[in-house]
Amino acid sequence: MPDDSALAQTPITVEISALTRRFGDLTAVDHVNLSIRQGEIFGLIGPNGAGKSTLIRMLTTLLPPTSGTATVAGYDIVSAPAEARRHIGYVPQLLSADGSLTGYENMLLSARLYGVPRKEREERIARALARMGLTEAAHHLVGHFSGGMIRRLEIAQSLLHRPQVLFLDEPTVGLDPSARETVWERVLDLRNRFHRTMIVTSHLMDEVEEFCDRIALIGNGRIVAVGTAAELKAQIGPDATLDDVFIHLVAASEGEKEGSYGEVRRARRAARDHA
Amino acid sequence: MAKSGAPAAPPAITHERTMAGALESFVTQTFAVAAAEVQKLRHDPLELLTRAVQPVLWLMLFGEVMARVRGVAPGNIPYLDYLAAGILAQSALFVAIFYGISAIWERDLGVLQRYLVSPAPRAALVLGKALSAGVRGLSQAIIVYILAWLLGVSLDFNPLNILGVAAAIVLGSGLFATLSLIIACIVKTRERFMGIGQVLTMPIFFASNAIYPLSLMPDWLRAVSHANPLTYEVDILRTLMLRKGLSDYGLALDFAVLAAASAVLVAVAARMYRRMGY
Numbered sequence: 001m002p003d004d005s006a007l008a009q010t011p012i013t014v015e016i017s018a019l020t021r022r023f024g025d026l027t028a029v030d031h032v033n034l035s036i037r038q039g040e041i042f043g044l045i046g047p048n049g050a051g052k053s054t055l056i057r058m059l060t061t062l063l064p065p066t067s068g069t070a071t072v073a074g075y076d077i078v079s080a081p082a083e084a085r086r087h088i089g090y091v092p093q094l095l096s097a098d099g100s101l102t103g104y105e106n107m108l109l110s111a112r113l114y115g116v117p118r119k120e121r122e123e124r125i126a127r128a129l130a131r132m133g134l135t136e137a138a139h140h141l142v143g144h145f146s147g148g149m150i151r152r153l154e155i156a157q158s159l160l161h162r163p164q165v166l167f168l169d170e171p172t173v174g175l176d177p178s179a180r181e182t183v184w185e186r187v188l189d190l191r192n193r194f195h196r197t198m199i200v201t202s203h204l205m206d207e208v209e210e211f212c213d214r215i216a217l218i219g220n221g222r223i224v225a226v227g228t229a230a231e232l233k234a235q236i237g238p239d240a241t242l243d244d245v246f247i248h249l250v251a252a253s254e255g256e257k258e259g260s261y262g263e264v265r266r267a268r269r270a271a272r273d274h275a
Numbered sequence: 276m277a278k279s280g281a282p283a284a285p286p287a288i289t290h291e292r293t294m295a296g297a298l299e300s301f302v303t304q305t306f307a308v309a310a311a312e313v314q315k316l317r318h319d320p321l322e323l324l325t326r327a328v329q330p331v332l333w334l335m336l337f338g339e340v341m342a343r344v345r346g347v348a349p350g351n352i353p354y355l356d357y358l359a360a361g362i363l364a365q366s367a368l369f370v371a372i373f374y375g376i377s378a379i380w381e382r383d384l385g386v387l388q389r390y391l392v393s394p395a396p397r398a399a400l401v402l403g404k405a406l407s408a409g410v411r412g413l414s415q416a417i418i419v420y421i422l423a424w425l426l427g428v429s430l431d432f433n434p435l436n437i438l439g440v441a442a443a444i445v446l447g448s449g450l451f452a453t454l455s456l457i458i459a460c461i462v463k464t465r466e467r468f469m470g471i472g473q474v475l476t477m478p479i480f481f482a483s484n485a486i487y488p489l490s491l492m493p494d495w496l497r498a499v500s501h502a503n504p505l506t507y508e509v510d511i512l513r514t515l516m517l518r519k520g521l522s523d524y525g526l527a528l529d530f531a532v533l534a535a536a537s538a539v540l541v542a543v544a545a546r547m548y549r550r551m552g553y
Contacts, residue, residue, distance in 0.1 A: 060392050062552035082394055090392040094385025100315045112307030113393035115300045141318060157389070 010038040018068035028054040030221035039195040043212030051221035052201040073164040089158035093169040099143035114161035128156040148179025205242040219250035304395040308403025327418040330366040359423040360513040361485030367412035374452035375459030398545035405449030412448030436515040446533040447508035453540040460547040507532040
């Protein structure tokens, strides 16, 4: 991990201010403020439905905020979403590579959509595929890829236009440990070599602790705590694990708002309808 | 590991801000979406054959029987010839009108999100989908031409006529695919879409000149048919596809109606497409 003093000197690439999204009665993201620096691997953790994906979908301009705003790579996501999109890479939690195309064809589609100059397309695609260990499988249908290969292809697709900020929503969900390890290795490699900012959601404490420079805990749409893993653990006690922090801080905030059956039903329906 | 005095951010791709540059990338992005569709068809050509079944049934079952009824087709055109143009338009329509469902499918999967987070203008994404439907429509056209030729329909193979037919198919398919996309942006679930898709295809098909002339219709239905773009698409096809084809409205008006309706629908769909990301 880079030492904190070095990171503190790099410019801020993502600045989130009072970002809020409501779905009916449910406030999925509630006045979130965060500053994320260039070259940081920033982890967002929280229970299902805490608002991680909603936050990421707003930052990637897929979902307009109810109020508040954010700048990504210097562009406001509300007033200049198209500009912001040029500098964002996004690997959604859902399957975003097209299974009825080959790996190469998926890459070509991304390269063209992102305006990679024609002269550079082939070279960049070849290099990105090689970096993700997919050269040999490039001309096979993605429908026949393994889960880990699909994830790596999706990351490769998201990097072709050299985004300043890469969003990875649950990148290791459903992967076996070795595939998970490979995905993280590539993510670290990208940060170390190209100094990209990565914003990663996960529900696995150990990988967040191992790979993220800083972590934000989200509960009920609010940021409960932000800091390095060590800082967060120090808040709870000398021998605390990140799990303890999570249980202590997030579970407490969840408890506050525990509502009636009717409220739970409304909240869940709202979450489903807008999933 | 990161050093102090971190390396500068990688240079962003230079995006030309000139009109010509913007137009060029718009065209590239539009064709990228359509090219992916062509690649998919190449990987699964069997789909084209399954799509051929419906026009075969219409021409061979409905067409053969209706050919015995006198006075449906106007003038000197045999009914099967008259019907062939209508069935071509119909088969392209049926492919196009379910385009929304594939958009909903892509949204449920997550593939659509990849399109939506790209800097491509929404209009380029929508136009790309319309063009994809056009490509599929053309493959339907090849099938219907072969079939019609086998059944003895007197086809006009003049290259200019074929070019005109191709243009009408691309426009018509794109138009109805875009309409379908707009509906998908509103309903967002496959179940709801299926219901609406069925309800929509029937009137578009029957309130048109696809299988009988407007002159046989009661006044109110004729008025509806005059407002239906499919009527103008069929008019072009009947004029250019058949050796004895004659236009009811004039090809210029036909193409103008199709182009104007397409432009309006693409503009509406481009505004609504972002809703698919919610």
